[in-house]
Amino acid sequence: MTAPAALPGFGGFVAASMTAGRLVVQPRMGFGDPGRMRAGLARTRAATAHTAGTLTVDSYTRVGDLAAARAAVAEGSRLNGYPIAAHPPATTRAVLDGLFDADFPVQVRHGSARPLAIVRALTAAGLDATEGGPVSYCLPYGRTPLRESVTAWARACELLATTARPGAVPHLESFGGCLLGQLCPPGLLVAVSVLECLFFARFGLRSVSLSYAQQTDPAQDEEALRALHRLAAEFLPDDVDRHVVLYTYMGVYPRTAQGATRLLEASARLAVRSGAGRLIVKTTAEAHRIPTVEENVRALETAAAAAALAGPPPPDPTDEGDGEVYREARTLIETVLGLHPDLSRALPAAFARGLLDVPFCLHPDNAGRSAGFVDPRGRLRWARTGAMPIRPDTAADAAPPTSAGLLAALHHVADRYDSPRHRDGGDHDRPQATPLTV
Amino acid sequence: MKILLSGTASDSHTWNLVYLRLFLEEQGHEVIGLGPCAPAELLVAGCLRHAPDAVVLSSVNGHGYRDGLAAVRRLREVPALAGLPVVLGGKLGVAGHRQEADVARLTEAGCDAVLGEDLDALRAFLAARARKEVPA
Numbered sequence: 343m344t345a346p347a348a349l350p351g352f353g354g355f356v357a358a359s360m361t362a363g364r365l366v367v368q369p370r371m372g373f374g375d376p377g378r379m380r381a382g383l384a385r386t387r388a389a390t391a392h393t394a395g396t397l398t399v400d401s402y403t404r405v406g407d408l409a410a411a412r413a414a415v416a417e418g419s420r421l422n423g424y425p426i427a428a429h430p431p432a433t434t435r436a437v438l439d440g441l442f443d444a445d446f447p448v449q450v451r452h453g454s455a456r457p458l459a460i461v462r463a464l465t466a467a468g469l470d471a472t473e474g475g476p477v478s479y480c481l482p483y484g485r486t487p488l489r490e491s492v493t494a495w496a497r498a499c500e501l502l503a504t505t506a507r508p509g510a511v512p513h514l515e516s517f518g519g520c521l522l523g524q525l526c527p528p529g530l531l532v533a534v535s536v537l538e539c540l541f542f543a544r545f546g547l548r549s550v551s552l553s554y555a556q557q558t559d560p561a562q563d564e565e566a567l568r569a570l571h572r573l574a575a576e577f578l579p580d581d582v583d584r585h586v587v588l589y590t591y592m593g594v595y596p597r598t599a600q601g602a603t604r605l606l607e608a609s610a611r612l613a614v615r616s617g618a619g620r621l622i623v624k625t626t627a628e629a630h631r632i633p634t635v636e637e638n639v640r641a642l643e644t645a646a647a648a649a650a651l652a653g654p655p656p657p658d659p660t661d662e663g664d665g666e667v668y669r670e671a672r673t674l675i676e677t678v679l680g681l682h683p684d685l686s687r688a689l690p691a692a693f694a695r696g697l698l699d700v701p702f703c704l705h706p707d708n709a710g711r712s713a714g715f716v717d718p719r720g721r722l723r724w725a726r727t728g729a730m731p732i733r734p735d736t737a738a739d740a741a742p743p744t745s746a747g748l749l750a751a752l753h754h755v756a757d758r759y760d761s762p763r764h765r766d767g768g769d770h771d772r773p774q775a776t777p778l779t780v
Numbered sequence: 781m782k783i784l785l786s787g788t789a790s791d792s793h794t795w796n797l798v799y800l801r802l803f804l805e806e807q808g809h810e811v812i813g814l815g816p817c818a819p820a821e822l823l824v825a826g827c828l829r830h831a832p833d834a835v836v837l838s839s840v841n842g843h844g845y846r847d848g849l850a851a852v853r854r855l856r857e858v859p860a861l862a863g864l865p866v867v868l869g870g871k872l873g874v875a876g877h878r879q880e881a882d883v884a885r886l887t888e889a890g891c892d893a894v895l896g897e898d899l900d901a902l903r904a905f906l907a908a909r910a911r912k913e914v915p916a
């Protein structure tokens with residue numbers, strides 16, 4: 343968006359695709375076995391879609407238990423991702439050989455609060471694009487104290503920014519637009535995405551992406567994405583290349599193939615409507631197990647086809663970006679920036695005081711006084727905001743959650759899309775909502 | 781009963797834990813939650829400290845058989861915890877269906893029940909232990 347089309351690397355690839363009017367689609371794909379990983383990348387590259395490749399890292403590597411990752415590889419146990427720091431760099435280079443190039447950038451997606459080993463491994467393999475953030479890869483991903491994550495992420499940013507190949511422009515995407523994947527109203531998601539990209543820029547990155555995960559209501563999502571574009575323009579330095587990346591729904595996914603496909607297609611339309619440069623897809627296996635290569639390819643092609651049918655992107659994605667989500671996110675961002683000029687101090691301080699408070703998050707450094715709910719129209723709102731400088735919805739039911747109420751709220755989107763009555767027509771993206779307060 | 785609820789060592793998912801706490805509390809159990817990514821050592825320390833009547837391990841990230849096995853083996857090494865009822869469930873492997881060889885290994889290591897996603901089975905398992913504990 344702000345980048346010259348000639349910019350190299352991951353950000354440059356997305357910028358050029360946007361100029362050409364093509365949505366980049368990308369899987370969340372990772373296998374323990376290098377041969378299967380390579381086959382997955384090759385099939386991603388060859389898919390009938392404008393794709394970027396992904397190495398999704400396994401959970402042992404994510405939590406820093408490289409010994410367990412190595413042991414699992416040695417035993418031949420199946421992992422839930424590619425153990426990039428357990429395989430020698432030569433193995434990863436062989437996985438990428440002849441596939442990873444200017445026309446097919448590859449990103450490493452991991453979920454680690456202490457990402458140094460992963461960043462070392464990816465740069466050693468010649469890669470320079472990854473994902474994460476000091477908050478978004480900490481609070482949803484285990485028990486690492488937030489302060490340690492912030493320190494580790496500052497170092498990881500510097501390492502990524504300085505050790506990539508000469509001429510490369512390392513790219514870092516914030517996972518702030520997802521957090522726990524569900525029941526977090528958009529204002530906080532947008533705020534964390536912007537704050538983390540600011541953090542990346544302060545620690546040396548010159549190409550970033552701001553994420554947002556599809557939630558319960560398409561109109562609210564569109565508003566959130568416009569707010570994200572607008573706040574990125576307002577807060578990020580002009581010389582930092584940036585784009586917006588949308589994640590297909592990250593909460594409990596529809597169980598039926600039909601429901602899963604419809605939700606994916608709705609996300610592709612949303613991506614186009616709201617000027618996202620890239621979409622990370624979900625497959626029909628999402629609710630059940632790790633998807634196969636085949637299922638990933640089908641998801642990429644389905645999303646690309648839906649995007650192609652969606653019509654032209656908006657001329658100005660920041661247009662109408664000043665609604666409720668914008669105001670909420672802006673208040674949160676300004677509150678955090680006002681705490682300390684150094685974001686690595688301001689972010690932990692904000693959480694310590696509950697000024698940022700992720701709903702339903704069990705992490706010890708999260709205040710845990712906020713809650714989200716799905717309102718009768720299907721929009722995601724605040725039931726409680728704790729000490730955050732924003733207001734809860736007065737319509738919210740203050741009753742404590744029950745297990746059945748929580749499950750119903752978590753399954754709200756899946757149930758809607760799995761329902762045989764779900765119509766694929768003009769009001770396709772409109773919810774048939776029931777009030778669910780948790 | 782007093783139940784110690786825990787995620788497994790490599791698993792950071794928490795909605796399962798948030799849900800299971802409510803589910804167990806609604807059945808009248810007292811729940812002590814260790815949270816996600818609990819290494820076997822932390823689990824042992826938690827059991828020794830809180831002396832629960834049963835342990836519920838939940839894993840959905842696909843490493844459940846492997847992490848569950850390491851956790852159960854470690855627990856059973858501690859004499860004081862040799863008889864503590866332990867149940868494991870969730871989305872345990874990456875294949876999307878029950879892996880009998882892995883279940884057998886877990887049972888052999890001393891896991892009392894490997895339940896997958898069946899919450900009725902969990903309710904029944906705990907009810908049976910509660911009856912044993914407090915004879916009518």
Ligand code: B12
Binds near residue numbers: 404790
């Ligand atoms: C939300 C989500 C996330 C969020 C989690 C945020 C958080 N802190 O919790 C984010 C985006 C961060 C995330 C990350 C990851 N995720 Co995730 N996630 C999901 C998702 C979409 C929904 C999970 C959820 O909220 N469920 C709601 C709760 C209430 O249900 P539940 O967890 O299924 O638990 C129910 C039952 O399983 C059962 N149950 C659970 N435990 C127990 C225990 C007993 C004893 C019993 C009887 C029953 C039981 O009871 C619950 C109520 O019915 C699922 C897919 C889906 N279901 O749609 C994937 C999924 C669970 N994730 C998966 C994976 C692999 C990961 C990652 C490793 C990334 C990756 N490689 O793809 C990381 C985790 C990193 C780590 N260290 O482990 C896989 C697991 C694959 C598998 N088992 O084969 C899934 C299935 C997606 C997929 N198809 O690939 N994830």
